[in-house]
Amino acid sequence: xxxxxxxxxxxxxxxxxxxxxxxxxxxxxxxxxxxxxxxxxxxxxxxxxxxxxxxxxxxxxxx
Amino acid sequence: xxxxxxxxxxxxxxxxxxxxxxxxxxxxxxxxxxxxxxxxxxxxxxxxxxxxxxxxxxxxxxxxxxxxxxxxxxxxxxxxxxxxxxxxxxxxxxxxxxxxxxxxxxxxxxxxxxxxxxxxxxxxxxxxxxxxxxxxxxxxxxxxxxxxxxxxxxxxxxxxxxxxxxxxxxxxxxxxxxxxxxxxxxxxxxxxxxxxxxxxxxxxxxxxxxxxxxxxxxxxxxxxxxxxxxxxxxxxxxxxxxxxxxxxxxxxxxxxxxxxxxxxxxxxxxxxxxxxxxxxxxxxxxxxxxxxxxxxxxxxxxxxxxxxxxxxxxxxxxxxxxxxxxxxxxxxxxxxxxxxxxxxxxxxxxxxxxxxxxxxxxxxxxxxxxxxxxxxxxxxxxxxxxxxxxxxxxxxxxxxxxxxxxxxxxxxxxxxxxxxxxxxxxxxxxxxxxxxxxxxxxxxxxxxxxxxxxxxxxxxxxx
Numbered sequence: 001x002x003x004x005x006x007x008x009x010x011x012x013x014x015x016x017x018x019x020x021x022x023x024x025x026x027x028x029x030x031x032x033x034x035x036x037x038x039x040x041x042x043x044x045x046x047x048x049x050x051x052x053x054x055x056x057x058x059x060x061x062x063x
Numbered sequence: 064x065x066x067x068x069x070x071x072x073x074x075x076x077x078x079x080x081x082x083x084x085x086x087x088x089x090x091x092x093x094x095x096x097x098x099x100x101x102x103x104x105x106x107x108x109x110x111x112x113x114x115x116x117x118x119x120x121x122x123x124x125x126x127x128x129x130x131x132x133x134x135x136x137x138x139x140x141x142x143x144x145x146x147x148x149x150x151x152x153x154x155x156x157x158x159x160x161x162x163x164x165x166x167x168x169x170x171x172x173x174x175x176x177x178x179x180x181x182x183x184x185x186x187x188x189x190x191x192x193x194x195x196x197x198x199x200x201x202x203x204x205x206x207x208x209x210x211x212x213x214x215x216x217x218x219x220x221x222x223x224x225x226x227x228x229x230x231x232x233x234x235x236x237x238x239x240x241x242x243x244x245x246x247x248x249x250x251x252x253x254x255x256x257x258x259x260x261x262x263x264x265x266x267x268x269x270x271x272x273x274x275x276x277x278x279x280x281x282x283x284x285x286x287x288x289x290x291x292x293x294x295x296x297x298x299x300x301x302x303x304x305x306x307x308x309x310x311x312x313x314x315x316x317x318x319x320x321x322x323x324x325x326x327x328x329x330x331x332x333x334x335x336x337x338x339x340x341x342x343x344x345x346x347x348x349x350x351x352x353x354x355x356x357x358x359x360x361x362x363x364x365x366x367x368x369x370x371x372x373x374x375x376x377x378x379x380x381x382x383x384x385x386x387x388x389x390x391x392x393x394x395x396x397x398x399x400x401x402x403x404x405x406x407x408x409x410x411x412x413x414x415x416x417x418x419x420x421x422x423x424x425x426x427x428x429x430x431x432x433x434x435x436x437x438x439x440x441x442x443x444x445x446x447x448x449x450x451x452x453x454x455x456x457x458x459x460x461x462x463x464x465x466x467x468x469x470x471x472x473x474x475x476x477x478x479x480x481x482x483x484x485x486x487x488x489x490x491x492x493x494x495x496x497x498x499x500x501x502x503x504x505x506x507x508x509x510x511x512x513x514x515x516x517x518x519x520x521x522x523x524x525x526x
Contacts, residue, residue: 006409018382018408019390030402033457037406040460043371044418054419 006034067227067521070284074132077124084124084135088117088179091137095181095228098524101209103201104223106142107150108182113137116179123177133291134177140233141217142183143190143266144170144275153266154186156199156395157388167264168299169233169275169292176291181229185219190235190268191381192400193218194451202451205248206522207488211448214243220278221248227525231279231288237268238373238459239443239466241276242478242493246443249480249489249517251508252278253285254466256498257473258303260289261296269380270301272373272470281518282477282508286310289501305499313506319355321437321507323348326363330442333366334463337446340490343481344440347492347511354510361432361439366463369425373467374460375410375418382407399456422471429472430497437503439495441465443478447488469495477504480517489517 011034012027022030068076068087076082092110099105120135129135140146143153145163152158166174174180185203187193193215194202203218205211206226213221217234221244224232234241236254245252253276260275267273277288290311295304325348330336348358382389382404393401433439442465455461469476476495484490496504512518 011409014408015405018405019386020405020408021390021393022405026402030405033402033406033460034409036457036460037375037409040371040375041410041414043367044375044414044421046421048417048420048424052420052424054416054423 006038067280067525068230069281070132070136070230070279070287071281073136073230074134074287077135078129080124084117084120084179085114087135088113088137088181091181091228094226098226099228101524102204102206102222102226104185104203104219104226104228105139106152106154106183106185106200106219109149109180112149113179113181120177120179130175130177132287133173136178136231137181137229138173138178138231139181139184139220139223139229140170141186141220141235143186143235144233145264146170146183149183151183153189154198154200155188155397157392159199163264165264168261168296170264172292172294178291184223184232187216187218188397188400189266189385190216190237190240192397192403194454195397195399198397204451205448205488206524207249207448208486210450211488212247212451212454214247214444214448216240217244217252217278221245221250221252224248224250224278224280225522227521231277231284234276234278235265235268236274236276236466236470237272238377238470239464241278242443242466242476245278245478246491247448247489250278250280251282251285251477251479252276253289253477253501253504254469254475255289255293255501256475258301259305259499260292261294261299261302263296263298267384269377271380272377274470282479282505282512283311283314285477286314286505308499308502310501310505313502314509316506317354318351318507318510321351321356321503322435323351323356323358323438323440324361324432324436325358325440327360328362329366329465330445334445334465336442337484337490339482339484340442340444340446343490344442344492347481348440350511350514351507361436363432364425364428366465366468368421369468369471370463372418372422372425373464373471375414376422378404378407379410379415402456425468426472429468429474433497437496437500438507441493441495443491443493447484447486447490465493474498475501475504477508479508479511482517
């Protein structure tokens with residue numbers, strides 16, 4: 001699984017786009033967390049069969 | 064200090080008129096006065112309300128109109144559960160002055176069962192941001208060692224029960240927030256089947272993963288408390304209209320014939336747990352085998368798969384709820400909550416659809432694995448509680464969680480104490496089952512707890 005890179009400048013753009021007013025120091029402090037998130041994103045993006053539907057709900061009655 | 068009763072014991076004594084609910088409540092209020100300044104388990108003690116509840120319970124006791132095994136039992140609520148006329152803060156500056164006008168559905172159900180409410184309990188900010196030192200109130204401390212973490216987010220509930228300040232309390236569990244504090248504080252806590260207990264009136268963190276459940280010293284007490292909170296509620300869209308089982312029905316039946324699968328790779332290779340944790344699980348499996356259960360190892364997807372799906376969905380749903388406040392009242396949030404949730408800005412809609420697709424795959428995987436099993440066993444936490452100052456901002460996302468799989472799938476899971484580690488703090492295991500099989504989990508948990516000495520030992524500060 002490849003991990004998409006994220007750097008401080010990209011993270012700043014994404015936070016601004018989300019409307020969050022992080023200072024440059026705060027953006028820097030979040031970067032280690034963003035790097036972990038990139039690994040989680042890579043994991044969920046591992047290939048699935050095309051017919052695998054999203055679990056919009058799941059069946060708790062399943063036995 | 065007097066001995067701390069279990070709910071089952073206190074209920075029987077109250078029914079037999081051998082224990083006064085008012086005296087029991089006063090004992091617990093005294094213990095809160097003595098110990099809570101060291102623990103910060105309570106955000107608010109509702110002494111007048113508690114004494115009024117206790118007097119009402121005592122009147123029912125005297126007139127022979129007790130409402131059941133929870134009547135007169137001292138409890139408290141995690142401070143994300145709405146309490147009518149009583150401040151409900153989510154441990155956040157944003158809700159510092161929030162006074163709901165209605166009880167949460169489960170708060171009302173426990174009140175209707177006759178419980179005595181002692182107050183509101185510490186949590187991580189909005190059930191996620193902790194342990195934080197920049198909020199209006201300090202974080203709860205672990206009664207086994209005050210320098211150590213309680214886990215979260217039902218941190219006050221875990222600490223208050225272990226220290227005997229209350230006999231039971233409410234928790235909520237989105238990624239392990241009932242089972243984590245239960246594990247690190249050495250008590251029992253169950254995350255019920257998704258939809259079994261209503262979340263109406265509980266401040267949400269992530270709708271598709273949030274569960275409401277009880278915590279107590281023993282699994283039997285959890286069964287009694289869950290009986291008082293389970294049931295269909297049309298005000299919670301996820302609430303299931305399913306018959307409520309008798310949660311104590313299988314207690315005392317032993318484990319003979321139960322089929323138990325151990326997800327050993329979760330706690331041996333995916334995220335290696337401490338020696339004491341692994342030894343505790345092995346000893347528990349030896350006990351189950353000796354008592355006639357069939358125990359074998361099973362393999363699921365790596366714990367990291369469940370963790371990635373659950374974590375991304377959790378912060379995405381939480382960010383959706385908090386975005387307006389995050390934009391307008393950014394500085395009113397604690398750093399941990401704010402920074403963890405902000406990470407939702409870094410992933411796309413396609414990533415979330417991928418996570419929900421994978422969630423379906425994992426739900427099917429666990430359901431298939433359980434077709435010929437009654438219980439799945441794993442660790443609950445990787446080891447003893449770390450020092451509270453050593454808990455890093457990203458600790459809960461860096462390594463795969465043992466509890467998240469049952470939030471992703473909605474299957475029920477209970478955390479139990481399996482002894483103590485080298486530092487003298489509790490270690491634990493987790494039993495999970497098929498949807499709506501809580502009675503079987505309580506059956507196995509009770510068999511284990513009554514055959515082991517761990518329920519006889521309280522933290523030194525309360526002995």
